[in-house]
Amino acid sequence: MLTSREIIETLKTKFDKQILKAEEKVSNQVFVAIVPDVLIPVICFLNQSFSPRFLINAGTDVVQQDGKYKASYIFSFDSEKIFLCIQVAVDSTDPNIDSITPIIAGANWSERETRDLVGINLRNHPDQRRLVLADDWPQGLHPLRKDFPYDYKPPPEPQNKVLLKKRPEGTKVIPIGPFYPVLEEPAYFKLFVDGETIVDCDYRGFYSHRGIEKIAESKLTYNQVCFIAERICGICGFIHSTCYCEAVERAAGIEAPLRARYIRTIMLELERVHSHLLWLGIAAHIIGFDTLLMQSWRIREPVMWLCEKISGNRKTYGMNLIGGVRRDIPAEIHDEIVRVIEKIERETVEVIDAVVGDTSLHARLKNVGILTEEVARSICTVGPTVRGSGISIDSRIDHPYAAYELVDFEVAVETGCDIWARALVRLKETIESIKIVKQCLLKMPDGSIMGEVMEEIPPGREAICCVEAPRGEAVHYVQTGPDNRPYRWKVRAPTYPNLQCVPYIIKGERIADVPIIIGSLDPCYSCTERMAVVDVKTGEEKIYTKEEVMKR
Amino acid sequence: MFISKLKQALICLKAGRVTLPYPYKPSPPPEGFRGKLKVDIDKCVGCAGCANVCPPGAIEVIDFDTGWRRMQFHLTRCISCGRCEEVCPEKAVTLTDQFELSTNTKEDLTVAIEVYMDTCQRCARCFKPQHPLDKMMVTGFRK
Ligand code: SF4
Numbered sequence: 001m002l003t004s005r006e007i008i009e010t011l012k013t014k015f016d017k018q019i020l021k022a023e024e025k026v027s028n029q030v031f032v033a034i035v036p037d038v039l040i041p042v043i044c045f046l047n048q049s050f051s052p053r054f055l056i057n058a059g060t061d062v063v064q065q066d067g068k069y070k071a072s073y074i075f076s077f078d079s080e081k082i083f084l085c086i087q088v089a090v091d092s093t094d095p096n097i098d099s100i101t102p103i104i105a106g107a108n109w110s111e112r113e114t115r116d117l118v119g120i121n122l123r124n125h126p127d128q129r130r131l132v133l134a135d136d137w138p139q140g141l142h143p144l145r146k147d148f149p150y151d152y153k154p155p156p157e158p159q160n161k162v163l164l165k166k167r168p169e170g171t172k173v174i175p176i177g178p179f180y181p182v183l184e185e186p187a188y189f190k191l192f193v194d195g196e197t198i199v200d201c202d203y204r205g206f207y208s209h210r211g212i213e214k215i216a217e218s219k220l221t222y223n224q225v226c227f228i229a230e231r232i233c234g235i236c237g238f239i240h241s242t243c244y245c246e247a248v249e250r251a252a253g254i255e256a257p258l259r260a261r262y263i264r265t266i267m268l269e270l271e272r273v274h275s276h277l278l279w280l281g282i283a284a285h286i287i288g289f290d291t292l293l294m295q296s297w298r299i300r301e302p303v304m305w306l307c308e309k310i311s312g313n314r315k316t317y318g319m320n321l322i323g324g325v326r327r328d329i330p331a332e333i334h335d336e337i338v339r340v341i342e343k344i345e346r347e348t349v350e351v352i353d354a355v356v357g358d359t360s361l362h363a364r365l366k367n368v369g370i371l372t373e374e375v376a377r378s379i380c381t382v383g384p385t386v387r388g389s390g391i392s393i394d395s396r397i398d399h400p401y402a403a404y405e406l407v408d409f410e411v412a413v414e415t416g417c418d419i420w421a422r423a424l425v426r427l428k429e430t431i432e433s434i435k436i437v438k439q440c441l442l443k444m445p446d447g448s449i450m451g452e453v454m455e456e457i458p459p460g461r462e463a464i465c466c467v468e469a470p471r472g473e474a475v476h477y478v479q480t481g482p483d484n485r486p487y488r489w490k491v492r493a494p495t496y497p498n499l500q501c502v503p504y505i506i507k508g509e510r511i512a513d514v515p516i517i518i519g520s521l522d523p524c525y526s527c528t529e530r531m532a533v534v535d536v537k538t539g540e541e542k543i544y545t546k547e548e549v550m551k552r
Numbered sequence: 553m554f555i556s557k558l559k560q561a562l563i564c565l566k567a568g569r570v571t572l573p574y575p576y577k578p579s580p581p582p583e584g585f586r587g588k589l590k591v592d593i594d595k596c597v598g599c600a601g602c603a604n605v606c607p608p609g610a611i612e613v614i615d616f617d618t619g620w621r622r623m624q625f626h627l628t629r630c631i632s633c634g635r636c637e638e639v640c641p642e643k644a645v646t647l648t649d650q651f652e653l654s655t656n657t658k659e660d661l662t663v664a665i666e667v668y669m670d671t672c673q674r675c676a677r678c679f680k681p682q683h684p685l686d687k688m689m690v691t692g693f694r695k
């Protein structure tokens with residue numbers, strides 16, 4: 001099996017002097033600095049020889065240190081359990097770089113995000129429109145640059161509106177969104193239809209930015225970020241705080257005690273149970289099967305109460321800090337936890353039994369929203385969405401964190417490639433999660449729950465962490481900074497890659513199926529859209545009326 | 553199909569009524585719930601440890617002069633994380649089990665206390681952060 005060392009050696013032999021620095025900064029995490037000219041050859045070479053999976057592209061402003069912007073391309077070698085980070089420093093006076101999207105389609109959004117937020121321009125990128133920034137955000141202002149104050153509100157420039165694709169000849173436009181009743185959060189899909197059939201679509205989203213990364217980098221301390229990280233998502237917040245904490249712990253070389261790691265695992269799995277049951281209800285609701293919505297949410301409610309009892313709140317557990325967790329799960333409530341989750345297991349099995357044979361569901365869900373293995377791989381899709389297409393990627397196995405190395409479970413994989421397959425994956429995972437919680441309760445050793453943090457974290461350290469959220473894999477990249485605070489914190493939520501495959505999976509489908517197809521990805525827009533300081537007044541109309549009012 | 557529908561109906565029937573009668577009957581949260589915070593003015597020494605760690609910056613520290621400090625707890629911003637309770641050296645802040653915070657006047661949700669500091673603010677001996685990652689930024693408590 002390939003080791004970190006071999007990756008470094010191979011790259012060094014092939015590219016020699018063009019590799020500026022290559023080291024394994026954290027165990028199984030290789031950071032390779034290369035000269036900008038060989039970016040494309042290196043990526044092509046990697047792709048051909050190992051085909052690692054692309055995760056994210058993180059841009060960092062290091063102008064104060066060495067007058068450069070740094071672009072980090074993070075890859076995962078799944079079966080080898082290795083992260084590879086290719087880093088390119090771009091001169092701040094001429095911040096241009098070759099785009100890797102022509103080679104890796106899944107890098108599309110990630111690269112555009114780096115361009116919008118850090119201002120590294122892309123040569124040969126197929127889509128030069130802005131992605132993250134609002135329609136009226138001034139040209140040339142990049143909020144994640146360090147000289148951009150976190151609380152600055154620039155005057156709007158309405159002329160920068162993003163133009164969506166033109167309607168192809170012979171089609172009509174059907175808008176879905178920006179506010180659409182069944183999709184709980186804002187996103188705009190412009191569908192081009194021929195009769196009932198969808199020919200193509202375009203997407204404009206990122207309406208709910210909250211500038212979380214910016215505020216964390218400019219204001220908060222390591223331990224404060226745990227709480228804002230938890231608020232990235234309203235459903236799977238705990239995975240983000242765990243992911244952030246583990247990334248910082250890896251960077252700083254802090255080890256969380258085993259008991260704390262087990263507690264994290266338990267909370268993560270409880271979160272998965274309630275998230276999957278929530279999804280089941282929403283998906284059923286989208287196709288008008290409200291009985292299932294009511295029942296799956298009824299089954300879910302006791303998990304929420306259980307979490308409230310363990311952590312003090314039903315959703316935002318607030319349990320994680322760097323180095324461990326804040327609350328123990330005392331032995332007295334183990335029995336109750338087992339009782340509650342066993343009841344959920346029984347009831348979920350009953351529900352599965354009652355719905356798998358329901359032919360009206362088959363009619364709506366089978367052979368609809370097909371995501372082929374090929375598309376899934378090229379877009380770098382993650383989570384139940386790809387596991388429904390026969391690809392077994394699961395960061396609990398691929399890049400173990402918390403206590404997952406120490407528990408046994410099966411990764412649910414289905415080969416149907418349709419919505420039904422994705423639903424089955426989630427249902428199976430719910431049952432697996434319950435097994436994991438039970439194992440953890442048995443195996444959990446006594447001991448402290450908070451590791452010893454002896455000193456401040458030195459600047460310049462980097463680390464990556466992946467956590468398998470209910471929707472797929474979340475990736476956090478942390479670079480530590482001076483003054484005992486994070487310098488760069490980059491988050492990629494699972495919906496980010498998943499949403500990019502929507503144009504592929506709705507092509508050729510009927511309009512009525514679009515909501516459930518999008519719903520079958522379990523999209524979570526706020527998580528995806530957490531990274532810029534943005535004013536959400538998007539519509540030209542609104543600004544126009546304002547001007548009009550002013551004139552009068 | 554028919555059998556599936558029967559099974560589904562059975563699940564619904566078995567479940568019965570599950571809605572809680574809240575708010576007609578109170579629904580107390582479990583022990584350990586993180587609710588509205590309470591400050592004990594007699595215990596607080598004004599060390600600002602809580603303000604330093606508070607993630608959303610819900611605790612405002614206003615210094616009138618070196619010996620007189622006002623601590624304002626803005627519950628509208630508070631996320632009930634309980635970090636203040638955790639670090640307070642005097643156990644002056646506690647989270648209660650109250651969660652019904654709706655009000656027509658926002659000011660109801662600000663708790664202000666004024667503390668005479670004596671030498672505390674200068675000597676910085678009364679408070680030391682337990683965790684090296686909790687950076688002390690409020691004046692008076694840096695070396
Ligand atoms: S509970 Fe948390 S948010 Fe509220 S005041 Fe205390 S530290 Fe701040």
Ligand code: SF4
Pocket residue numbers: 591595596597598599600601602603623636639640641642643644645
């Ligand atoms: S930490 Fe406690 S003693 Fe110090 S200012 Fe806050 S409430 Fe007062």
